[in-house]
Structures are given as structure tokens and as C-alpha cells.
Amino acid sequence: MNITVSKKLDRVFPYLMVLPAIVLFIMFVISPFFYGFYTSLFKWDGLSDMKWLGFTNYKHVFGDPQFWNAIKNTFVYALVITVFKNGIGLALALMLISRKHGTTFCRTALYMPVTFSYVVIGVLWTWVYNPTFGILDGVLNLVGLGGLSQGWLSDPDIALYSVAAVDIWKWIGFHLVLYYTGLQAIPETYYEAADIDGANWFRKFWHITIPQLNSVIVMNVLLAITGAFVNNYNLVNVMTQGGPFGSTDVSLTYIVRTAFSYRNLGQANAMSMVLFAMVFIIGFAQFKVMTREENTTD
Amino acid sequence: MMKRWIAFTLILVVAMSVFAGGGKETPAATEDTSGKRILTIAGHTRMYPGEEEVWAAMAEAFMEENPDVQVVIKWQGTIEETAENLQAAKLAGETIDLYSCGTRVIRNSLAPAGIVTDMTELIKPYADRFASGMLEGCMVGDRVWAFPIGSGGSTTFYYNKQMFEDLGLSEPKTYDELVAICDTIRSELGITPILQQGTLAIYWPMWFFETYEQASGNKSVENVNEFLSGERSFTGPEEIEGFNLIKKFFDDGLIDSDSLNTNADGMRAAFSQGKSAMFFGGTWEYTNIMQVVGDAFEVGIFEFPVMVPGSQSRHGTGSGGGWFIPSFCNPENYDIIMKFVEFMTRPEWAGQVIATCAPIIPSVNGVSAGDSEFIKTINENHAKHSIAYLDWIWPAEVNDVVARNIPAVGTGYMTAEQACEEIQSTYERIVDYGYDYDWWNSWTEEDWAAVTPAYIPESYAE
Numbered sequence A: 001m002n003i004t005v006s007k008k009l010d011r012v013f014p015y016l017m018v019l020p021a022i023v024l025f026i027m028f029v030i031s032p033f034f035y036g037f038y039t040s041l042f043k044w045d046g047l048s049d050m051k052w053l054g055f056t057n058y059k060h061v062f063g064d065p066q067f068w069n070a071i072k073n074t075f076v077y078a079l080v081i082t083v084f085k086n087g088i089g090l091a092l093a094l095m096l097i098s099r100k101h102g103t104t105f106c107r108t109a110l111y112m113p114v115t116f117s118y119v120v121i122g123v124l125w126t127w128v129y130n131p132t133f134g135i136l137d138g139v140l141n142l143v144g145l146g147g148l149s150q151g152w153l154s155d156p157d158i159a160l161y162s163v164a165a166v167d168i169w170k171w172i173g174f175h176l177v178l179y180y181t182g183l184q185a186i187p188e189t190y191y192e193a194a195d196i197d198g199a200n201w202f203r204k205f206w207h208i209t210i211p212q213l214n215s216v217i218v219m220n221v222l223l224a225i226t227g228a229f230v231n232n233y234n235l236v237n238v239m240t241q242g243g244p245f246g247s248t249d250v251s252l253t254y255i256v257r258t259a260f261s262y263r264n265l266g267q268a269n270a271m272s273m274v275l276f277a278m279v280f281i282i283g284f285a286q287f288k289v290m291t292r293e294e295n296t297t298d
Numbered sequence B: 001m002m003k004r005w006i007a008f009t010l011i012l013v014v015a016m017s018v019f020a021g022g023g024k025e026t027p028a029a030t031e032d033t034s035g036k037r038i039l040t041i042a043g044h045t046r047m048y049p050g051e052e053e054v055w056a057a058m059a060e061a062f063m064e065e066n067p068d069v070q071v072v073i074k075w076q077g078t079i080e081e082t083a084e085n086l087q088a089a090k091l092a093g094e095t096i097d098l099y100s101c102g103t104r105v106i107r108n109s110l111a112p113a114g115i116v117t118d119m120t121e122l123i124k125p126y127a128d129r130f131a132s133g134m135l136e137g138c139m140v141g142d143r144v145w146a147f148p149i150g151s152g153g154s155t156t157f158y159y160n161k162q163m164f165e166d167l168g169l170s171e172p173k174t175y176d177e178l179v180a181i182c183d184t185i186r187s188e189l190g191i192t193p194i195l196q197q198g199t200l201a202i203y204w205p206m207w208f209f210e211t212y213e214q215a216s217g218n219k220s221v222e223n224v225n226e227f228l229s230g231e232r233s234f235t236g237p238e239e240i241e242g243f244n245l246i247k248k249f250f251d252d253g254l255i256d257s258d259s260l261n262t263n264a265d266g267m268r269a270a271f272s273q274g275k276s277a278m279f280f281g282g283t284w285e286y287t288n289i290m291q292v293v294g295d296a297f298e299v300g301i302f303e304f305p306v307m308v309p310g311s312q313s314r315h316g317t318g319s320g321g322g323w324f325i326p327s328f329c330n331p332e333n334y335d336i337i338m339k340f341v342e343f344m345t346r347p348e349w350a351g352q353v354i355a356t357c358a359p360i361i362p363s364v365n366g367v368s369a370g371d372s373e374f375i376k377t378i379n380e381n382h383a384k385h386s387i388a389y390l391d392w393i394w395p396a397e398v399n400d401v402v403a404r405n406i407p408a409v410g411t412g413y414m415t416a417e418q419a420c421e422e423i424q425s426t427y428e429r430i431v432d433y434g435y436d437y438d439w440w441n442s443w444t445e446e447d448w449a450a451v452t453p454a455y456i457p458e459s460y461a462e
Helices: A001-039 A056-062 A065-097 A103-115 A120-127 A134-143 A158-182 A188-196 A201-212 A214-230 A233-239 A250-262 A265-290 A292-297 B002-019 B051-065 B078-090 B103-110 B120-129 B161-166 B177-189 B199-214 B219-230 B237-251 B258-259 B264-274 B283-293 B333-343 B347-355 B373-382 B396-411 B416-433 B444-453
Strands: B035-043 B069-075 B098-104 B150-151 B155-160 B190-193 B276-282 B299-302 B313-319 B321-324 B386-388
Touching: A001 A265, A001 B002, A056 A265, A056 B416, A065 A158, A065 A214, A065 A265, A120 A134, A120 A158, A120 A188, A120 B237, A158 A233, A188 A201, A201 A214, A201 A292, A214 A265, A233 A250, A250 A265, A250 B078, A250 B396, A292 B069, A292 B258, A292 B299, B051 B069, B051 B333, B051 B347, B069 B333, B078 B098, B078 B103, B098 B103, B098 B333, B103 B321, B120 B333, B150 B283, B155 B161, B155 B199, B155 B283, B155 B313, B155 B373, B161 B177, B161 B299, B161 B386, B177 B190, B177 B276, B177 B321, B190 B258, B190 B299, B199 B219, B199 B237, B199 B276, B199 B396, B219 B237, B237 B416, B258 B396, B264 B276, B264 B283, B276 B283, B283 B299, B299 B373, B333 B347, B347 B373
Parallel strands: B035 B069, B035 B098, B190 B276, B313 B386
Antiparallel strands: B098 B321, B150 B313, B155 B276, B155 B299
16 A cells, blocks of 8 residues: 555656646746737737727737838848857867867857846947947958948948847857767767768768757757847847837837837737747747658657 | 655745745725824936935925825836836735826826826916926826926037137037038048937937927927827928938038947047037936036037028927826825925925936926026027927827938938838828827716816915
């Protein structure tokens, strides 16, 4: 009898251990999500009583050119930072893995911006980009490349990329560390066998490194994409506030503005739901596509 | 097994501590333990050094004069968080008897939401305590929703007096004179004559207030009222001209796209280091700019130049800080609320509060603004040529499009016609969603009942 009770407790105990976390997750993540969806069906300024609208908020969101401008900017931003964070992160990891000395210093130095807050970084880079006394234009002028000086944050064709560059700079170290760890896990014997077969650097990279790193790449790309969609508010808000002329307005800045400046929480929540659906579909599709080979093998 | 249960208990304790913050709301107390009536005043965290201390001293003095009242002060959050904090207080069942925040928020968000008590009858006995035009800034739909305690602000050009003197320049009255000055500055010093804090979108509409006022023959406020009532399109020649006049500043090289990449700190730094000669901003920036400039040079001001012959240069003016009675105040407290209002609008107390913000145009009569040349100039010139801030009238959605389109037109990214069409379509979109400019006309009796004081106490004014 005691053994039976003990076995039952063994089975139940893991669930009991995670129960508080699940309850908190439901309270602070799942419930707000559903409440957000619920309020997206109302006209609500956050102060007066909610008025039922049904899906009218969604109709207005889909017909709002500013929302679509923000979504377009978000996609461009996501594409740029996903490509560069992963490209540069992997390139740096490959450089560091082949070095004997100084790797710890390099990793620490490159990781350091990850620990800085977006607000600090945003203010710092706003000054770096400043046209009157910014260090970037100053350095370009110093080395005779003054012709490359741009209105880094004032030119609507460039501003979004300038902000994205800061995001890339901040997170490069994070992706570098993940790739570096992934590279360390690849058995050296694979490369030795390839050397015997006479494979060049590119073939080894393409046929050994990339396939072996696949799961790390999937994770890195997923983190970069989702981060680009849901974690760009602070940087954009500090650096450009969505300007000039809405050229850096991303979905989050527009949603926050709709909620707290326009006092339209219902419509802002409808936008959030649309954004969630997009991120979910993109993340899911990316995960499926990038793990297709693994799934087939399984 | 024991370890498991200890681990589980610990997790449970941690989880329960998170829940501890929740709970059923309890009605706010109307009396303290000694039987005194509680008067709760609240607002965003005070912005000026020494202001909190003045309010605390004022509360103490009020309680001495009214020993049956206990004043509770709650300063919380930033000025931008006003609506959220009020919402939280209301949901939590708190009673707040007086609340302080920006007048624009009261006019544009809080009053239409029915969260502000109609003070029209309550404030009548004290109306003469406010400087001319200040109480009017708190009126919407012929009703008074708040009263101002603070400093009125206006807009002005700031300039480096030393630089002007060195180059033999004098303050311009007209746009052509300003162009000549900027040509001289550019050719002699090779610097951008005017550098703005262009990353802060809220500053661009202030340019439009000026140019539209002139382009409309000094009827911008009337035009905007008609526009928001649906009686006028924003795509007319006066609106387009308002944008084109700003574009002239860019086309004539008075201002360039560097301003779009400059924030408030950058603008002040460039100005104080002589890397720019002028900027256009609010009079509330005087204290900050003087802190940066220090003794390096004298700072002068001049009014926005006349660009349209025959029109008067007039500037947005109003008192930023307002006090109102939330509609969820303690309905039995109107007597002590108004006693406190009478107390705080006495020049000796209002003066102390207003003094903390280096006042330009005090909102309360009998309060001195000081005798600096800057304040004299503002009061003798700018204050006499004032109009309402247009962004206090039009909704935030329209203001955002105006703010975004001004630099876009200036730098040739879009035409004035396109800018006006986008503003018009934004207006039509929010109307389609239910925006109602004349909300007070469509309020039901029930709506009005919710914001009408339960009773009007006697006047406490001497």
C-alpha cells in the first residue's frame, strides 16, 4: 500500500512542482492574452466604460495605412537584423574558434553590449550619429571619407537601417556565443576526414559546419526574428520616436501610441493580436522549414 | 521525500507571495482614525525642485486653518502616465478629490471620458483669481473642467545675442529680415543658423501654429474648430500655405535636415557651443537653456517673424498645469475641496508653487513672474499675441500626422498638398471610428449627471 502511494506521489510530484509556475504563467501571460483579445472587440479608452464593437477594430486596423507602414518597417527591420546578427555572429564565431589566444577577451568584449539597456544604448548611439558633433561623421571626416557622411537618423531612407545597426551591434555578442558553443560541439574528426578527402574551406563549411550547426542556427534565427518583432520598442522610441516621417515607426511604437496617446486600447489590442498572429505564423513556418531535414531524417 | 516537500513548500511560498498583492478592493476611508475628514490630493510626481515641499507646507497650513480635515497627498508616476494612474485609482476604488496633470490631457482625454467633474459652477467665486485667459484654457464646450496653477507658456525664437552683436545683426521682425540674418550667419560663420530638436515630433506642430495662423489671416483656431466639426476640409489653400511657409525655412537654408537628427540635448549643446545661432521653442525651455549656456553669452528672444504681409504673428499660449476634481471623488467632500481650492489659489500659496517652475506668465493674479528681461519681453510682446495651442484642440491622431508631415514637407519628402490630404484622411478615419469633436453636445443626461457636482458649496472667497 505504502509503495503504491509512494509511486502515485512520484507521478504527481513533478506536476506539483511546476504547478505554481503554470498558475503564474496562466495569470500573467495566458489570461492577459485572452483579455487582450476580449478588449480588442470593444471601443475602450481605458477610462470610461467599454463599448462592444465586435470585429470593427480589426476592420479599422486592416484599413489603417499607418499600421501597415509600421508593419512594413517591422518586416524590413526583422529581415535586416536577422541576416546580419546571424551572419556576423557566425563569422565572428568562426574567426574566434580558430584562434588560440585572446578568445575570452574578444567574447567578453563583444558580449558586453548585450548587458547594456536599450535606453543607454539608444542615447549613446543618438550622439554617435549626431550630425553636428557625432563621432561617426567625425571619424569619417578624419580618415578622408567625409563623403560617406549621411543623415544617419534624419534621412528617411537610411534611418531604419541606422537603428537596426545598433540592434545588431548590441546582440552580436549573444549570437556569437551561441554559435561559438555550437562550433565547439562539432567533432574535429569530421574536419580531419574532409581534409583527407581534399575538401577546401568552403566545402567543409557548407557540408560539415552548417549541417552540424543547424539546430543552433534555427534557434538563433528564431530568437532574432521574434526579437525583431516584439523587442524593438525601446530602441526606436529612444532614437527616433518613429521618425523621420514615420520611416522608423515599427509595429510596437505604433501600438503603444495607439493605446496611450490616442487612448484607443481596443484598437491597440486588435493590432497586438494581428502582430501575434504574424509572429506566430512566421516563427512556426521558419521552424518547420529549417528543421525539415531533421524531421525527414526522423 | 522530506526534501521534496520542503522544495514544494518553498515554491508555494514564493508563488503565494506573488498573489499577496491581489485582493478584494476595500472602500476608501472618508475619515481618519481621529474622526477627521480626509481630503486626498494627487497627481504626477512633481517636476520642479522644491515643489513637493511647498505642497506639503501648504497642506500643513490648510490643516492648521481647518483642524477637522486631514490632507493626504499622493504624487505618483510621470505626467505621461496620468490617464493610466487615474484608471488604476478608479479601478482600485480609491477616492481622489483633486488631481493635477497637464491641461491638454484634461481637455483631450479625461473630460471626454467622463472622468472629470464639471467645475463651471464650483469655480465661479474664484474665477477672478486667475490671470486673463488662463481659465479659458481649461474650458471645453463652454464648461470649465479644471483650473490652472502654474506658469503659462508661449513659443519664441531664442538667439545668441553675442553672436548677433558680433555680426552687427538685430532682431528680425519679418521673414525677409530673418533670411538676411541667416545668410550672414552662414557666410560669416559657416554654421547652421537654426537647429531644432527635430527628433521630438511634438515641437514641429508649434511651427505650424505660427504659419497657419498667418496663412489663415489670424483665424487658425476658428478654422480648426470648423475642420473638427466637419464643416471645413483641411485641404484648402490656407492649410496648404501653412505647410509651404514652413517649407520656405528649409528651401531658403534657414534650417536643414540636421534638425531631424537632433534631440533636445543636442540642440542645447549646439546652441551653447555656438554651433547654431537660433532655435524655435517653448518659453518653458528658458531655464534649461540658461543652465547649459551659463555665462557664455546672453540669450535673446524674438517673436516668430511675419511671413504673410498684413497678418499678425501670434503664438500658441496656455498654462500647462491644471487641477481638476475626478468624477470619482468623495461626493461629500465638495465643501473641503473648494476650501482647499480657495486656499491654494491665494497668491501667497500659489506664488510659492509657481515660483518653483521659474514662471514666465503666472496663471494666478497677484503672483509675480520676476523682472528679468526675458520675462518682460514675453509679457510685453508674446503674451499679447496669443492664441490657443492647436494641439489642445485637435485629437492626438491629427497632431501626430501634422508633426510627422511638417519635416516631410520641409525636406521635400512630400508636398504640402499631400500632407494636408493625409491629415484630412486621418480625420475622416477617426470620425468613421466614432471620433466626436463636439462630444459635449452628444452627451446624455446620464453622462452629465455623472460629472455634475452633488452640491455647490458656499463661496469661501473673502
